[in-house]
Amino acid sequence: MRLPLVERSLLWFGLAVVVVLPIFYDGYTIYEFGKILMYALAVLGLNILTGFNGQFSLGHSAFFAVGAYTTAILMEQLGVPYWATIPLAAAVSFTAGFLFGLPALRLEGLFLALATFALAIATPQILKYDGISHLTGGVQGIVLATPYPPAWVDSIAVAVSGEALSVDRWKYIFTAIVVVIMFVLAQNLIRSRTGRAFIAIRDNPLSAKTMGINNAIFKSACFGVSAMYTGVAGSLFAIMDEYLAPESFTFAEAIKFLVGGVVGGIASLFGAVFGGAFVLYVPNFSDTIARLLENWIANPQGLSWTVYGLFLIFAVYVMPMGATGLIQILVRKIGVRR
Amino acid sequence: MMAILEVQGLKAYYGQIEALHGLDFHLEEGEITAMLGANGAGKTTSLRAICGMVRTQGKIVVEGESVVGKSTESIVSRHKIAHVPEGRGTFVRVSTEENLRLGAFTRRDREIEQDYERVYHYFPRLKERRNQQAGTLSGGEQQMLAIGRALMLRPKIMLLDEPSFGLAPIITEELFGILEKINKEENVSMLVVEQNANLALAISRRAYLLETGNIAMTGPADEIMNDEQVRKSYLGY
Amino acid sequence: MTADILEVDDVHVRFGGIVALDGVSFTMPKGKIVGLIGPNGAGKTTLFNCLSRLYIPTEGDIRFKGKTILDSPPHHIADIGIGRTFQNLALFSSMTVLENVMVGGHSTTKSDFFSNALRLPGRGREEKELRNRSGELIEYLGLGDVAHSIVAGLPFGTQKRVELARALASSPELLLMDEPAGGLNHVELDELGSLIQQIRDDRGITVLLVEHHMGLVMSISDKVVAIDFGRKISEGTPEEVQNDPEVIRAYLGTGE
Amino acid sequence: MDLFIEQTLSGLASGAIYACLALAVVMIYQAIDHFNFAQGEMAMFSTYIAWWLIAVAGLPFVAAFFACIVISLVGGFMVERIVFAPIADAPVLSHIIVFIALFSIFNSMAGFLFDFTPKKFPTPFGHEQLIEGVPLSAHRAGMVGVTLIMLGVIYAFFRYTPVGLAMRAAAAAPDSARLVGINVRFMLSLGWGLAAAIGAVAGMLIAPITFLTPDMMLGTLLYGFAGAVVGGLTSPFGAVVGGFLVGVLENWMGTFVVGSQLKLTVALVLIIVVLLFKPAGLFGRVVVKRV
Amino acid sequence: AEARNAPGVTDDEIKIGNTNPYSGPAAAYGAIGKTIGACFDKVNAEGGINGRKINFISVDDGYSPPRTVEQTRKLVERENVALIFQGLGTPTNSAVHAYLNKKKVPQLFVATGATKWGQPKEFPWTMGWQPNYQSEGVVYARYILQNVENPKVAILYQNDDYGKDYVHGMEIGLGDKADEIIVARESYEVTDPTIESQVVNLANSGANVFYNVTTPKFAAQAITKVHELDWDPLQLLNSVSNSIGSVVSKAGFEKGQGMITAYYLKDPGNPSYQNDEDYKAWSTFMDEYYPDGDKTDAFTVFGWSVCNTMVQVLKQAGDDLSRENIMAQAASLKDYNAPMLLPGITINTGPNDFYPIEQWQLAKFEGKEWKLFGEVLAGAVGSGS
Numbered sequence A: 001m002r003l004p005l006v007e008r009s010l011l012w013f014g015l016a017v018v019v020v021l022p023i024f025y026d027g028y029t030i031y032e033f034g035k036i037l038m039y040a041l042a043v044l045g046l047n048i049l050t051g052f053n054g055q056f057s058l059g060h061s062a063f064f065a066v067g068a069y070t071t072a073i074l075m076e077q078l079g080v081p082y083w084a085t086i087p088l089a090a091a092v093s094f095t096a097g098f099l100f101g102l103p104a105l106r107l108e109g110l111f112l113a114l115a116t117f118a119l120a121i122a123t124p125q126i127l128k129y130d131g132i133s134h135l136t137g138g139v140q141g142i143v144l145a146t147p148y149p150p151a152w153v154d155s156i157a158v159a160v161s162g163e164a165l166s167v168d169r170w171k172y173i174f175t176a177i178v179v180v181i182m183f184v185l186a187q188n189l190i191r192s193r194t195g196r197a198f199i200a201i202r203d204n205p206l207s208a209k210t211m212g213i214n215n216a217i218f219k220s221a222c223f224g225v226s227a228m229y230t231g232v233a234g235s236l237f238a239i240m241d242e243y244l245a246p247e248s249f250t251f252a253e254a255i256k257f258l259v260g261g262v263v264g265g266i267a268s269l270f271g272a273v274f275g276g277a278f279v280l281y282v283p284n285f286s287d288t289i290a291r292l293l294e295n296w297i298a299n300p301q302g303l304s305w306t307v308y309g310l311f312l313i314f315a316v317y318v319m320p321m322g323a324t325g326l327i328q329i330l331v332r333k334i335g336v337r338r
Numbered sequence B: 001m002m003a004i005l006e007v008q009g010l011k012a013y014y015g016q017i018e019a020l021h022g023l024d025f026h027l028e029e030g031e032i033t034a035m036l037g038a039n040g041a042g043k044t045t046s047l048r049a050i051c052g053m054v055r056t057q058g059k060i061v062v063e064g065e066s067v068v069g070k071s072t073e074s075i076v077s078r079h080k081i082a083h084v085p086e087g088r089g090t091f092v093r094v095s096t097e098e099n100l101r102l103g104a105f106t107r108r109d110r111e112i113e114q115d116y117e118r119v120y121h122y123f124p125r126l127k128e129r130r131n132q133q134a135g136t137l138s139g140g141e142q143q144m145l146a147i148g149r150a151l152m153l154r155p156k157i158m159l160l161d162e163p164s165f166g167l168a169p170i171i172t173e174e175l176f177g178i179l180e181k182i183n184k185e186e187n188v189s190m191l192v193v194e195q196n197a198n199l200a201l202a203i204s205r206r207a208y209l210l211e212t213g214n215i216a217m218t219g220p221a222d223e224i225m226n227d228e229q230v231r232k233s234y235l236g237y
Numbered sequence C: 001m002t003a004d005i006l007e008v009d010d011v012h013v014r015f016g017g018i019v020a021l022d023g024v025s026f027t028m029p030k031g032k033i034v035g036l037i038g039p040n041g042a043g044k045t046t047l048f049n050c051l052s053r054l055y056i057p058t059e060g061d062i063r064f065k066g067k068t069i070l071d072s073p074p075h076h077i078a079d080i081g082i083g084r085t086f087q088n089l090a091l092f093s094s095m096t097v098l099e100n101v102m103v104g105g106h107s108t109t110k111s112d113f114f115s116n117a118l119r120l121p122g123r124g125r126e127e128k129e130l131r132n133r134s135g136e137l138i139e140y141l142g143l144g145d146v147a148h149s150i151v152a153g154l155p156f157g158t159q160k161r162v163e164l165a166r167a168l169a170s171s172p173e174l175l176l177m178d179e180p181a182g183g184l185n186h187v188e189l190d191e192l193g194s195l196i197q198q199i200r201d202d203r204g205i206t207v208l209l210v211e212h213h214m215g216l217v218m219s220i221s222d223k224v225v226a227i228d229f230g231r232k233i234s235e236g237t238p239e240e241v242q243n244d245p246e247v248i249r250a251y252l253g254t255g256e
Numbered sequence D: 001m002d003l004f005i006e007q008t009l010s011g012l013a014s015g016a017i018y019a020c021l022a023l024a025v026v027m028i029y030q031a032i033d034h035f036n037f038a039q040g041e042m043a044m045f046s047t048y049i050a051w052w053l054i055a056v057a058g059l060p061f062v063a064a065f066f067a068c069i070v071i072s073l074v075g076g077f078m079v080e081r082i083v084f085a086p087i088a089d090a091p092v093l094s095h096i097i098v099f100i101a102l103f104s105i106f107n108s109m110a111g112f113l114f115d116f117t118p119k120k121f122p123t124p125f126g127h128e129q130l131i132e133g134v135p136l137s138a139h140r141a142g143m144v145g146v147t148l149i150m151l152g153v154i155y156a157f158f159r160y161t162p163v164g165l166a167m168r169a170a171a172a173a174p175d176s177a178r179l180v181g182i183n184v185r186f187m188l189s190l191g192w193g194l195a196a197a198i199g200a201v202a203g204m205l206i207a208p209i210t211f212l213t214p215d216m217m218l219g220t221l222l223y224g225f226a227g228a229v230v231g232g233l234t235s236p237f238g239a240v241v242g243g244f245l246v247g248v249l250e251n252w253m254g255t256f257v258v259g260s261q262l263k264l265t266v267a268l269v270l271i272i273v274v275l276l277f278k279p280a281g282l283f284g285r286v287v288v289k290r291v
Numbered sequence E: 001a002e003a004r005n006a007p008g009v010t011d012d013e014i015k016i017g018n019t020n021p022y023s024g025p026a027a028a029y030g031a032i033g034k035t036i037g038a039c040f041d042k043v044n045a046e047g048g049i050n051g052r053k054i055n056f057i058s059v060d061d062g063y064s065p066p067r068t069v070e071q072t073r074k075l076v077e078r079e080n081v082a083l084i085f086q087g088l089g090t091p092t093n094s095a096v097h098a099y100l101n102k103k104k105v106p107q108l109f110v111a112t113g114a115t116k117w118g119q120p121k122e123f124p125w126t127m128g129w130q131p132n133y134q135s136e137g138v139v140y141a142r143y144i145l146q147n148v149e150n151p152k153v154a155i156l157y158q159n160d161d162y163g164k165d166y167v168h169g170m171e172i173g174l175g176d177k178a179d180e181i182i183v184a185r186e187s188y189e190v191t192d193p194t195i196e197s198q199v200v201n202l203a204n205s206g207a208n209v210f211y212n213v214t215t216p217k218f219a220a221q222a223i224t225k226v227h228e229l230d231w232d233p234l235q236l237l238n239s240v241s242n243s244i245g246s247v248v249s250k251a252g253f254e255k256g257q258g259m260i261t262a263y264y265l266k267d268p269g270n271p272s273y274q275n276d277e278d279y280k281a282w283s284t285f286m287d288e289y290y291p292d293g294d295k296t297d298a299f300t301v302f303g304w305s306v307c308n309t310m311v312q313v314l315k316q317a318g319d320d321l322s323r324e325n326i327m328a329q330a331a332s333l334k335d336y337n338a339p340m341l342l343p344g345i346t347i348n349t350g351p352n353d354f355y356p357i358e359q360w361q362l363a364k365f366e367g368k369e370w371k372l373f374g375e376v377l378a379g380a381v382g383s384g385s
């Protein structure tokens, strides 16, 4: 549902502030903000598929890996500059998603869940496979070169602030630019003929067909777009952490995206940002909380996942429709009172 | 005769929206009462309210007991209320016969078997389709199934939401004959929401006319039938 | 004489042991309203599903404007010019009325993926044009008040009208209507009747109407076809079919 | 002995593990119309309870076995009541998040309470070869036997009891189910309870082979899920066949086709190929949607 | 000297950071982190090191490299720890390897046996602790060459860095003949429910040596399955899983007879240490500071021993607690006899030797315990010598 104009502009303004503010920080803080945006993009990818098209995926860690490895391999094997790998990673992950989407077409609901679940489980194994380990680095993973800012960016930074740009800050700016562009494109797509077709297929595939929508193409394409978003996120991840290994792309990662999507609010672009923050902070926060229990329980470190689980349940209780749902309800309540 | 169902000041809500604005109506034991009204007037909502399927305010008393706040399943099983819902509510994945069996879910007596035959006798089409997945039945077949499933309860009260919906004329006519018969023979009280006002009024003793969540008119069926407005809007002559 | 826009030629459909259509043949003259009647389970909806290519006939052919539709995939049917409404409502329940109607116009627009993502100027024009056209249809069907409501909570009869608007949005030449009168009272029925006639007269759309409401069918149809057990049992003017003893026996009954 | 036969036998033996869990998957699917990701962890936790009853509380195996089933039944019932009742109206994706939450909680609680050292879980059947020279232990045979018994019980439950039918109805169409007097909440809770109980049996059968650790179900669940899906989610019989099939297929792939590194991947691809041709699984009832 | 102190060091505190998998697939290793925490509690209770208490901040990374990066950066940049100690796992440590070296933060005594942690030239801020997996593989290879006639080796290994390192060590040790001698290799994934199919294949390969490179649960499964198949090879069990309490006793002592393994630490499950002073000190520590800990779990011994090594380094550093000096002290351990190391095994490091422990002793399982035999051996892969 569309929010009224005032609320919508406020939301956009708030979002702009959120994206720009971190630039005043440096080091770990700005790194964290960058990761939030990166996760938001990955979550958005899943959101496009599940929220708008009604297809379920437990396997998006695979596309995250495709993007990340495309970037890493291009950088390390072919010496492509990091920024130039992004469009290539997008293309490769789109293709991977589209191709996976083709057979997935015939599978619905839980059957698709199994296929994607299997994909997630198989991903680390495939990455480790001896036949391709000369490319993927096998179990060792790949250490990437540091993405230094281009000289002209540096000179602007010196001109403006008097000091050179730190790598962390540059990584954030770079990430933010990519993520904002991707979000705008997603917004355009969703609010168009294509987006309506995605939703129509979700709501009623048979009548969508009767309206002239080629379900097969749109569903596969949606899978492709979704994979592309998550893939670009993976690519940003590789650039940001400068390291990747098969263990970075386990089933747990796919679950992370799903949690981010649902907690943020499925079928919502803004929800993805909330979801990104949730999946980054909450596990580490749960760990902190668990360790605080030390005064009452011996060795509570092991309870971090219990705390995390309780957080999830709490989140669903408070926001059964995700953060976006909660905001909509609040806006409506305020609206009623006025 | 006493009222088996008594409703006073009934308001009903979908989220923030108030769909019924304080209705008073009742159903006497052993009678058929019709409920008429335009599209969106609140007929379906009234029936759903009785079964505790929407959030309500006001008094709803069945057989002398308040049912407000009770769960749907306890209301229908305690008072033997069979509700033929709008949209039929078919259990689409199981067979026709299993749908009927589910209709008798709360019964513990041994006459269930013969009641299948009764339903099949009324709707022979269902017998032909007894092992077919119910979701693949035609619209009208599913409507017959919804009515058959309701009969399987051997109800004391029937709430029928447009029972003739999607039925062929010949079946519609038979249906009202069946309803009348069951009403007479088994003393089942019926509240019938119907667009086919001619037939509904013909078997009813009284009728209510709903307009946008309010009761606009009430009285004996034949009086209503002679009302100018009703004739124009609902009877077509 | 008008040319036949649709030819249904000896169509058979079987589901396992069940014979749903058993050699139905009839034709539809262009620009007319044809009523299709028959007992429950006679195969009317099944025939509709064949016409939208959701089912494939086990035997027989269906020709639209002289060309078979059986080799077109279902999503081309709207393109060819056949639109439909559904017996049990098949709206996009999370969308607003306007959005539903705009999806109905999917086949009349072309903008692709990239132009949509990049908001290229061409697609903006197309989008605006579709929005305006959909808005007009919504007004035409008296749905202006609810244009921006989510369809899920609307009354049944209103949803039926949304279905009609959505079907019209593809600018069909042939419109298939499956029990549009369900849940309507008498006044509403009369309105619907005139609306269908208007659709035929103003827009030149041919209508195939399935309905159990005899008052409606007999008053607006130019021709009526009756089927039973998947076979045609009668065909002709409303009067002829209405008085056909076979139709009375199988379908209408003897009561008034 | 011929490697092929040996791998087939070994596959059937692992298949029995998957079949057990697949039955629990089918049970929960019938009850909630979905798949519970925490199912494996719940089974694992039940098995720890049984282990505790035997190793710490000193109960004899049989007593602990049945006590564990009862505790799991009640536990599953309560989980549904406590955790899911308040969010009954939330969309299904929110429920999935809660499954994930339960997964985390059971997994970490097990590690916290019982630590991570592998525990030995007893079997009443023994580990000796049943027939001299045939590499099939008595426990495996016993496991197949118990799985078949469970299958019979579950089949009868769904086929012949009104509760079985009502449970399916409640899951698929809750509003209509209420209208015919079915207590939908109770059915959901009961489904959870039964699934937990079946899971407990599966866990207690699996643990003597895999050893009891908090992560013993992590991978097993995928296979159980695959078994259930291949067999057809609506069919207990299919689940068992599917479980065995997955076990054997995986071994064949690993031994004769691609080697152990990719055997899971290839086995899963095959399963998906099967599903492309039989989208409802081998024995699942095809639900036709019509308009 | 004060001015040069590392961040996180004050007059009465030294902050030490650590990442451990307290959740996820490797959570069993969390016992190491917990033991170290308890060990520092003991150090603090006894007055700390040169009057400074240890503030040990151990956080969960779930064995996921991205989370290791997040948590490590938080430890370094928010918590201002002086150093990172005993981060666990190869992929996880790899993820912060470059970062910590760039930041010049000591990454001390990482809890993994990969060979790459001993490169003082390229990574002067990173040091391992345990003997590396490859050298253990070499030790077994030499044993085979000396003791088995016409050896044919079948390998079961975990498909990750750890497993592959062990396999590689075996290959190095067997030298030119490796390809001939190794007749079968099968890998498994940590998510595999069982490894039976793999063992069946290995048994069918006609091998007379079974090289078992698995973690505890799978080790117990494999030992059981070998027995069930009536296969009777010489079994070489990697030290990761040689715990009597958590592996051999679970599989059944009768199935373990004659197995060979390598040790560098004392096995707490071995009854022969009951009167050993070293053992008693550990046992008392466990009872007092980590009563919930599993005393049959070899990880608790590991944690205790490595923690004491850290304490030794800090003691040597005295009041000069700059990062440079901490690193320098870590690189100048001379014949340090860490608690619970086998007799004859000591820790030695130098500016060019970043491999603290490089010795092994073989043991054979007899009755209910491992019996050490032969000399203390040096593994010789990657070490400076």
Ligand SMILES: Nc1ncnc2c1ncn2[C@@H]1O[C@H](COP(=O)(O)OP(=O)(O)OP(=O)(O)O)[C@@H](O)[C@H]1O
Pocket (backbone or CB within 6 Å): B014, B017, B019, B037, B038, B039, B040, B041, B042, B043, B044, B045, B046, B086, C152, C153, C154, C155, C156, C157, C158, C183
């Ligand atoms: N699920 C719902 N959510 C929101 N509003 C609803 C919902 N169901 C019904 N309403 C609203 O409640 C009012 C009464 O609807 P109701 O369905 O009771 O009417 P009705 O008389 O049965 O109409 P019909 O003849 O179309 O069946 C309508 O305004 C309708 O829009």
Ligand SMILES: Nc1ncnc2c1ncn2[C@@H]1O[C@H](COP(=O)(O)OP(=O)(O)OP(=O)(O)O)[C@@H](O)[C@H]1O
Pocket (backbone or CB within 6 Å): B129, B132, B136, B137, B138, B139, B140, B141, B166, C015, C018, C019, C020, C038, C039, C040, C041, C042, C043, C044, C045, C046, C047, C087, D288, D290
């Ligand atoms: N997918 C299917 N599988 C099995 N039987 C089917 C299927 N679809 C339709 N049928 C059967 O085919 C027959 C024709 O159904 P159809 O829906 O065409 O009837 P109809 O004429 O539209 O009836 P109504 O007036 O009740 O809507 C029915 O008896 C129905 O049970």
Ligand SMILES: CC(C)C[C@H](N)C(=O)O
Pocket (backbone or CB within 6 Å): E029, E088, E089, E090, E091, E111, E112, E113, E114, E162, E240
């Ligand atoms: C702690 C070790 C025994 C194992 C760990 N998997 C590693 O990476 O090296």
Ligand SMILES: [Mg+2]
Pocket (backbone or CB within 6 Å): B043, B044, B045, B086, B161, C156
């Ligand atoms: Mg209604």
Ligand SMILES: [Mg+2]
Pocket (backbone or CB within 6 Å): B138, B139, B140, C044, C045, C046, C087, C178
């Ligand atoms: Mg029909």
